[in-house]
Amino acid sequence: MNTKLKVSEISKIYPGCIANDKVSLEFGSGKIYALLGENGAGKSTLVKILSGVVKPDSGEVFLNNESIKLNSPLDAKKNNIGMVFQHFNLFETLSVFENLSIDSDNKDEDLRVLVNDILKKYNFKIDLDIPVLNLSAGQKQKVEIIRCLIRNPKVLIMDEPTSVLTEQETDDLFISLKQFSKDGILIIYITHKLKEVLSLCDEVAVMRKGKVVSVSNTINEKIESLANKMVGENLNTIKKKINNFKDSEEILKVSNLNFKSDDPYETNLKDLNLSLKKGECLGIAGISGNGQNELFQILSGEIITEGTSIMFRNKEIGKLNPRERREYLMAFSPEDRISQAAVPELKIYENVALNNFKSSNFFEKGLVNEKKIKEHSKKILSNFSVNTDNVELKSQFLSGGNLQKLIIGRELITSPELLVCFNPTWGLDVGAINYIHETLIQINEQGKSSILISTDNDELLKLSDRICVIYKGKLSKIMNADTVTAEKLGILMGGGSID
Amino acid sequence: MSFDLNFIGILIGAIMASSVPLILAASGELITERSGVLNLGVEGMMIIGAISGFALMVVTDNLFFAVVGSMLSGLILSLIFGLLTQSLLTNHVATGLALTIFGIGMSAMIGKNFVGIPGKEFPLLFLNLKESIPFLGPIFFGHSIILYFAFGLPFLTNYFLKKTKTGLIIRAVGDSPTSASNQGINVTLVRYSCILYGGAMCGLAGAYLSLIYTPQWIENMTGGRGWIALALVVFATWSPIKVLIGALIFGGITILQLHMQAVGLRIPVQLLSALPYIMTIIVLVVISRDSRKIKLNTPTSLGQIFYKEK
Numbered sequence: 001m002n003t004k005l006k007v008s009e010i011s012k013i014y015p016g017c018i019a020n021d022k023v024s025l026e027f028g029s030g031k032i033y034a035l036l037g038e039n040g041a042g043k044s045t046l047v048k049i050l051s052g053v054v055k056p057d058s059g060e061v062f063l064n065n066e067s068i069k070l071n072s073p074l075d076a077k078k079n080n081i082g083m084v085f086q087h088f089n090l091f092e093t094l095s096v097f098e099n100l101s102i103d104s105d106n107k108d109e110d111l112r113v114l115v116n117d118i119l120k121k122y123n124f125k126i127d128l129d130i131p132v133l134n135l136s137a138g139q140k141q142k143v144e145i146i147r148c149l150i151r152n153p154k155v156l157i158m159d160e161p162t163s164v165l166t167e168q169e170t171d172d173l174f175i176s177l178k179q180f181s182k183d184g185i186l187i188i189y190i191t192h193k194l195k196e197v198l199s200l201c202d203e204v205a206v207m208r209k210g211k212v213v214s215v216s217n218t219i220n221e222k223i224e225s226l227a228n229k230m231v232g233e234n235l236n237t238i239k240k241k242i243n244n245f246k247d248s249e250e251i252l253k254v255s256n257l258n259f260k261s262d263d264p265y266e267t268n269l270k271d272l273n274l275s276l277k278k279g280e281c282l283g284i285a286g287i288s289g290n291g292q293n294e295l296f297q298i299l300s301g302e303i304i305t306e307g308t309s310i311m312f313r314n315k316e317i318g319k320l321n322p323r324e325r326r327e328y329l330m331a332f333s334p335e336d337r338i339s340q341a342a343v344p345e346l347k348i349y350e351n352v353a354l355n356n357f358k359s360s361n362f363f364e365k366g367l368v369n370e371k372k373i374k375e376h377s378k379k380i381l382s383n384f385s386v387n388t389d390n391v392e393l394k395s396q397f398l399s400g401g402n403l404q405k406l407i408i409g410r411e412l413i414t415s416p417e418l419l420v421c422f423n424p425t426w427g428l429d430v431g432a433i434n435y436i437h438e439t440l441i442q443i444n445e446q447g448k449s450s451i452l453i454s455t456d457n458d459e460l461l462k463l464s465d466r467i468c469v470i471y472k473g474k475l476s477k478i479m480n481a482d483t484v485t486a487e488k489l490g491i492l493m494g495g496g497s498i499d
Numbered sequence: 500m501s502f503d504l505n506f507i508g509i510l511i512g513a514i515m516a517s518s519v520p521l522i523l524a525a526s527g528e529l530i531t532e533r534s535g536v537l538n539l540g541v542e543g544m545m546i547i548g549a550i551s552g553f554a555l556m557v558v559t560d561n562l563f564f565a566v567v568g569s570m571l572s573g574l575i576l577s578l579i580f581g582l583l584t585q586s587l588l589t590n591h592v593a594t595g596l597a598l599t600i601f602g603i604g605m606s607a608m609i610g611k612n613f614v615g616i617p618g619k620e621f622p623l624l625f626l627n628l629k630e631s632i633p634f635l636g637p638i639f640f641g642h643s644i645i646l647y648f649a650f651g652l653p654f655l656t657n658y659f660l661k662k663t664k665t666g667l668i669i670r671a672v673g674d675s676p677t678s679a680s681n682q683g684i685n686v687t688l689v690r691y692s693c694i695l696y697g698g699a700m701c702g703l704a705g706a707y708l709s710l711i712y713t714p715q716w717i718e719n720m721t722g723g724r725g726w727i728a729l730a731l732v733v734f735a736t737w738s739p740i741k742v743l744i745g746a747l748i749f750g751g752i753t754i755l756q757l758h759m760q761a762v763g764l765r766i767p768v769q770l771l772s773a774l775p776y777i778m779t780i781i782v783l784v785v786i787s788r789d790s791r792k793i794k795l796n797t798p799t800s801l802g803q804i805f806y807k808e809k
């Protein structure tokens with residue numbers, strides 16, 4: 001049966017921001033639709049409205065020409081609209097089967113048969129009786145998809161589904177999505193990745209600042225044309241010159257790094273060795289959850305491991321805490337901006353003061369030297385083009401991009417010899433990503449080194465001089481970036497081997 | 500020898516009786532916490548249950564009304580907690596502490612007129628079997644119906660949480676209220692129900708103290724048992740069966756150390772009195788140290804306020 005979904009004049013206003021401004025779109029089954037836009041363009045709000053999580057201020061949704069009310073997620077389910085959220089809506093401590101059964105009206109035995117049929121049909125391999133927390137991101141996403149499929153959806157909405165997947169997993173997902181589309185399910189695919197739009201989708205709607213700015217067939221589009229529509233201005237592409245550092249001075253050497261954790265959520269690290277030259281950028285690729293967190297924490301001194309030697313500028317620093325490491329001119333930008341790098345409830349200058357260093361004189365005789373901190377903070381805000389000069393602003397009111405600029409700025413203003421950053425552009429929009437990338441290239445040009453731990457392969461290929469992959473707590477061999485392709489990275493990230 | 504054996508039986512019976520209020524309150528709180536709500540008002544709800552049970556018994560002369568009334572009063576107190584934390588989104592910890600302080604004060608005020616009034620005899624079941632079978636008789640028979648209920652409760656709770664759909668929903672809400680809400684589960688309703696159930700069980704635990712265990716009203720008669728129950732839930736890593744074990748150890752060592760004091764062992768009394776607390780924690784920590792199980796059993800959202808997106 002053909003499905004037609006139409007949203008008409010949808011508006012949703014949050015205090016200080018128009019998330020959706022009279023959005024009207026039409027979809028029909030048999031096609032895959034892309035909804036493209038930067039962060040904050042209003043895509044997520046629109047899909048939240050379609051899945052009943054958020055109520056629109058005005059406007060209507062029509063399914064097969066009938067107006068439907070979507071007041072709660074239950075309404076969306078009743079109308080056979082399935083949704084896979086960007087941040088998984090799974091219960092980590094429950095088993096896969098429990099996660100599926102909580103949402104189903106079937107008897108457990110019937111459900112098991114149904115789920116096994118789905119697993120077979122789409123060639124998914126998932127153990128139903130292990131807790132979800134033991135699954136990889138790709139598997140978790142499959143659980144979400146199965147949860148939708150159980151209800152015979154007419155519409156399936158995918159919200160930025162590939163942000164946590166490897167290339168291989170992404171390919172698998174695309175195959176499944178095309179199969180669903182053939183089976184008559186209408187698919188709406190939300191993303192800010194342009195390549196995916198072109199390789200997967202039939203039609204694309206671009207959103208900017210809450211409005212739909214363009215609807216077109218993807219055959220008529222190119223990456224550049226979509227990027228310009230999305231950002232609303234012409235972007236210049238940046239490309240780093242890959243250097244050869246054979247003769248440069250070695251700045252960091254990690255040997256025989258082993259880490260064993262008691263925590264089932266964490267990954268053990270096995271026998272990691274790496275070295276870094278002055279002015280070099282070492283990229284570490286991998287699917288999240290393969291030990292990047294632990295590696296970052298060990299490099300930054302949040303975790304101290306026995307018997308591991310970390311030599312930095314000819315000093316053994318393995319037993320030093322993060323603050324002591326900073327004294328030796330290391331700097332760190334953790335993955336989670338909100339909970340690890342900054343305290344959202346604190347003002348900008350207070351967050352800057354948290355990162356105090358010996359020469360800063362932020363604190364004198366146990367007292368806070370507010371004037372000094374504020375001056376220092378102002379310097380960061382202007383040097384790193386954060387879009388405010390108000391150091392009294394609470395950090396939670398900064399957008400992700402501006403907060404990241406503040407954090408990187410806070411680290412770089414002391415001109416460290418080494419910056420370790422972990423997913424520095426995660427969740428940021430194109431403009432902010434460009435800025436951060438330029439900054440990271442700049443520090444290499446100034447002869448400073450960097451380690452870039454990232455799950456974004458394009459970013460790694462763009463910025464690194466050498467690249468390696470971390471998989472299940474082990475490092476692959478370190479390769480020169482000019483010999484590496486996205487395909488090679490994908491194979492290594494999925495546990496395969498090359499040459 | 501048969502006398503000694505019988506004495507041990509009686510001792511075990513006494514230990515079981517002393518652990519009943521802990522089992523009841525902890526089982527109730529366990530359900531509340533499994534839904535992600537941390538209610539520190541256990542002590543307050545228990546003491547309100549104790550006084551209202553006793554007062555109703557005196558006024559109506561009916562033990563059934565007394566027991567039901569005690570549960571209702573615990574439930575009402577927890578309803579206040581629910582209104583504050585779930586509807587007005589106040590902080591769980593502060594609200595729970597306030598509830599305890601309120602409960603203790605309120606009970607003392609109501610209880611003024613009931614001090615010194617003798618309690619009524621609560622019917623004990625199978626008394627003849629208790630007398631006629633040595634050793635096992637005093638262990639299994641001659642208890643109140645509430646004791647039997649209390650000892651069945653952890654197993655029921657375990658079954659309920661693991662095998663029923665409602666139990667699954669409660670665990671899901673405790674794991675991630677946002678996900679649950681996005682799946683169309685009414686998080687607030689689930690949490691309210693769990694809070695009210697916990698309140699009723701705490702009320703019943705209080706009534707057991709004032710109607711059966713020491714049938715009279717004494718100000719502050721719960722004597723910190725609510726806090727022990729709370730600690731039991733955490734140290735038992737939210738497992739009902741381990742709560743039962745913990746409550747028995749606590750009750751057991753409490754009774755044993757009293758006997759040791761009576762015998763006049765040359766151990767400082769303070770140390771003996773501290774023994775139940777120390778031993779219970781040690782045992783529970785040892786039996787619950789599987790970090791994987793802790794992760795799986797701990798309600799991830801415990802104590803977090805849930806805002807629904809609008």
